[in-house]
Amino acid sequence: MAKEVYMFLLLFSSAQTQNTVVFQPSYLTATGPAVSALLLGNSSDVSLNLRTVFPSSTGKQQTATGVIGPPSCVAEATQWVLTREQVGKTAVRVHLNLDKSLRLCGENETDTDCCPKSLCVLETLQVSACVGGTPQASLVIQAKIYALLVPANAGSDNKTSIPNQVYQPLGSCPCDLTFKSCDVRCCCDKDCSTEDLKLFESQCLLGPFGGQVSPAPDYQCSVQSSENSPDWFPFLCVNSSPENNPYLGLFYQGDTITPKPGPTFQRPPLSAPVPVNVYTQGSPILTLNDQYFTIPQKVLGLCANNAPVAFLKNFKVKCVTLLRTCPTGSPLQTLPMDLRVEVKNGQGGDVIVDVTDEVATDLSQFISSTDAVASSDECENVTLALDYKFYWKGNGITSITLTRTVGTISVNDSVMLTTRYSAVFLNGEIMGEPNSGNPGYQVGRPVIGGTVDTLDSNTVSIQRTSINLWKPVNDGMCSANEKKPVLFGENSTSGCLLPISRQNLTQCDLLRETVTSLQAALTTATYVARSGNPNPLTLTDWMNISFVTLNSSTAMEDTASSCYGIPSHQHIRVWSLITGMVEGVPQRDIRALQVSYSLSTWELDCGGSDVFPCVDPAETQLFPITSSVTFTDIPISTGPPKTRFQINFTEYDCNRNDVCWPELAFPITKYYTGEPYSQSLAKGLILVFFFITASILGTPWRQIRQAWNSASL
Template sequence: MAAPGVPGSLFIGMVVLTVGIEAQIITGFFPSTIFMSGPEVTSYLVTNASSVNLSLAVITDTISAPVESCSGNNNIDNWASTYVGTQMDVFKVTVTSQKNLTLCTINETNCCTEDLCIVETLQVTACGNGTPISSLLIHAEIYINTTFIGLVSDNETVIPNQVYQPLGSCPCNLTAAACDILCCCDQECNSSMIALFNGFCYSGIFGGNVSPPFDQLCSVQEKNHAPDWFPFLCVQSSMDNSPFLGYFYQGNTMSPSQTPFFNLSFQSIVQTTSSGYKQGNPILIQQNEFSEYFTIPQKSTIGQCVNAAPVAYLQDFNVTCVTDITACSDVLTVDLNVQVNPGNGGPIILTVQSQNTSVDIVNTGTVLPQAVQCDVIVSADYTFIWNASVIKEIQVSIVTANISLTHQAKLSQRFTAKFLTSNSTSNVLSGNPGYQFGKPVIVANGSTPFIKRTLNVWKPVGESLCSTTTQTPVLFGQNLFSGCVFKVVNENCTQLRKKALQFLQSLVTVNYIAMRGNSNVSDPSEWVSIIYELPNTTCTGICAAENVMCLKVPSNMNIEIITAVTGAVEGIPQEEILAAKVSFSTINVECVSACNVSLPLTNSVQFIQVPAQPLPTITRFQTNYTEYDCEKNDVCWQHLAYPFTKYYTGEPYHLTLAKGMILVFFFISATVLGGPWNRIRKAWNKTL
């Protein structure tokens, strides 16, 4: 098939996948005009018609616009058209030339006697119930130019060894558009340049057999009248050995190719990979005998979510899509039954872990004629385990839910992809040894050996409802504040306090936090316990107010992380986590029984840096006399010898000391010897 190349095929695939969601609105061929240079061409028809018929016609009048007609057949003369459904409302239409375009089949004696050529314009009309839906124009120019006439031989052409057998009239011409030294046959050398060679021209083969021989060879010392010391410096080598041998390739054989340029397979969207992936390359799947892109819903460059976008190798992403849905087909989906090409051989089957949850949707439109039950994917997290250029394993964790669709609504879905090396799946590092700013905080639950995970907080999406909120990791050193709206329906005070507290506690369910970014999972001393301070929800002295409002309802969870700089590695401060505390704040809600309110629940993360060791007690002298305190004065005499103090960490101390001693030596030498030598010089000048 001759198609518009890899970029064109990518465009076709992206258009099809994008419009597949709204097929009920956009119909037609994609692309609608094709230039055909091979025996087969493919386009995609998007329509909501239940049945489709194709009408094929040859256009003879190329001046006026052709009229769509459903009276024809799908086969005419030397052309045939077929279609097959690829997904909902999308059909793959293929037009094939039935004329024999093979150059050589059985009788090779009459092969390639004339040029094959087809120049025609075709119109393919898609019809539904006898009515034209859309038309496709194809301009076909299929031909081959060949210089072979008669029998094509399979004999191999032997290329001689260029080292000793020249292939051209001037074998010493090695540099294009420049004169080669001592190459008199070089056309770039004018008469004045050749005169400079003084008759020493390479007349023979410019390889091992150099003519004349090199002056450095021991065998030419008598001819050149070499001096007496020449035998100690001459080169003992064969005439066949020369540094110019590196300019040539060894002789080889080459077989002629009989495959015409159009006899290629263009059926697949992309070519398969056998040498592994490079960063940014699209990941492929194996479907039947063709290769296609491995896709996951992602955001396009204009911010909208595409139902199926190619996944690039070694490129993580985390997207949240809010989709308007009126039917189950509008929900973004993923294919979990694909076989992924790892890059070096057999396919990989996805390892899927699934769990079900309940989710609330936001009604934003009119009432539907009939309620619809849909199974939707709330989130899909892909983890790619890779090594070098090969994918080892793909783990998928999905969360599904069953929704009842009664109105036009909005649904929030999250899709992520993370690439981890094969040796880092159980060894998540956020620094070495201390935490790095902006890296995830590591926590764990249970007992040793711990299983590392990240500390997460809420990330509201859509209408900021707690039922549809997602989570985002806490990054070291970055304070944050987030929250969501908790819907309360027909609850009393006791139930309200209980459910609000349970929802807040569900965010942090771990017991330990890693002290360093590379804490050992088998060493409990490198982990600290998280302190939980539950809220006091019992009323004391103000219980009478329970008659008009709910008291002490948990509404905020605050995570305090105590950090300190405990050392330095090559001058870079290393921070560790000393402790972590989770506490709760409460509010009063104006409701007593059968509460129907929207309660805002919030969470906050605060990093507090403290000294690694308690500060020393300040004496009365240090308090009163601050003349020599570098932090309270513009002039600090201690900084005069700053490179020799403990505060200088740019170089190791022994190197700093050595360089300082050298400077002191030169200073003393100049001071001591400068005056006496000046007096000696003056006395010597007077005596003269």
């Protein structure tokens, strides 16, 4: 991989130096209806011509070595469509798309837009890059494409029925991914026959994904069968509803359910029929004419202008567009009447998007870079941001609000415009964010932070926010301003690089303030949630974050080329405690969170050959800014230290010996917690009394009395 990158850079630099153009790669093999390559170099006056060198009628497999003739600037009519896309100042992406159907022709079919044979396309193409009728470079493409074989029974269009996620967060069998087909290692798949299950019954998928959400305890009424359960079991077993599940908070985003008390032995009432078009988590939102409601989003790393919006899925994306002229179409040019879309609410009705316009005065966060050329055109009412808020309740949408941010942009030779799009689902006024456990934190889930927010009714609420670390991206510079959330139970260290010059080191106070603000932006929260499913209106579910204040009384000795007291490292320490077990799953709570800083001295290193930063005031060196998190488990019960007798002699130590004599009287000791101590003591004394009475009145004592009487006579 490193060798290929090196060759690519070598060709790229060579094309720039000689002011020529080259194709990279120069030979391709196409097995599908689309193929692309890069044309590197000065391509401003270059024209592209496509011709067929060896058509499929020849029936020969031709290669690009020793057979293809010189490139030609005469274009020919082919069954391919040639397009080009400018991806940079010195790079053009060349696309070829097959303008023909790959469907296999049927018997006695007269339609020419199909494939008469299984091998549909077999030909060699040549793309020539010409300047003024003179070929400069050529690209040879060997196309060998087979027809698409579509089964006669393509399957039905019936939608899969998803159960209520409040009770079954992942469905009864989450690994059942293929409709009417057996999935390997999915032992709960109803489509698997007995013979199929024998192939992988010892390798079944475990955990929630394999359908084993949580093991049912022995005291559940549904566990005991009618064969081995005693007569009194139906009156003493426990009926626990499926909503009492420690995994529920990890997958369901929504409101909680208050259980209603009722008799155990009662037939459950039939639920009301569910509307046909109800929304479930992840299902696409539809407009009134049964079209997908779309908002620009990122798909596979690229921005798609018409991406469907999923119910209860929040997102926030940025899209970068290179503008050379004023935009004329969506999404950069939109009208309020076009954004007021009628959307199905999931309950048989519809809602209309309420649009509010805002004019951006500060364009620095939207225009990332411009060329230093005088303004040539003014683009008015350019859409800079679209922020949607979806208010929902149950399986429906109650209202939708949109804040559209517009502004006037000066278009130069080229302008890099960064637009922002977001969608937030609010249950009432509370954002439907995923929890990190139910109730305790689960390892790998984000630590939940919060800030105080006062509502209109003077009610204090905690607004959720994340506690972050640095996330190095691209070149690792801090200017990228990328962050990643702190994940519970996972220690991590990360950082970024900040360019500092000799001129910056002459302003140490400003440098310290800059680094402090960068580190403070990682943790804007003032509270942290104790458990994984905190209530924003209950302050007892939150606790204050402890910030270690820097010692400002220490004298700073700054010089012309060094600065002291730079808070270059931020450390987060989290103390957690296991507070209990829910069906075998440990429940962890956060007991304390501390944010501290480490001070360091920054000075230029001019050793070796790197002396330019010490000579040129504008030359920079890279200094690291780091952040880390450490999780510490608090022991459940430390107890008093062991004595020398307990350490050396293990005869009476129940934890280190198979025979434990102190447990002989376990029901009457303080360790027995099945009932109050007074009752267990009374019952134990009664048993001792019965044992002594039975011993005295039993056969051994009768024989002893007879022997005593015989001896006395």
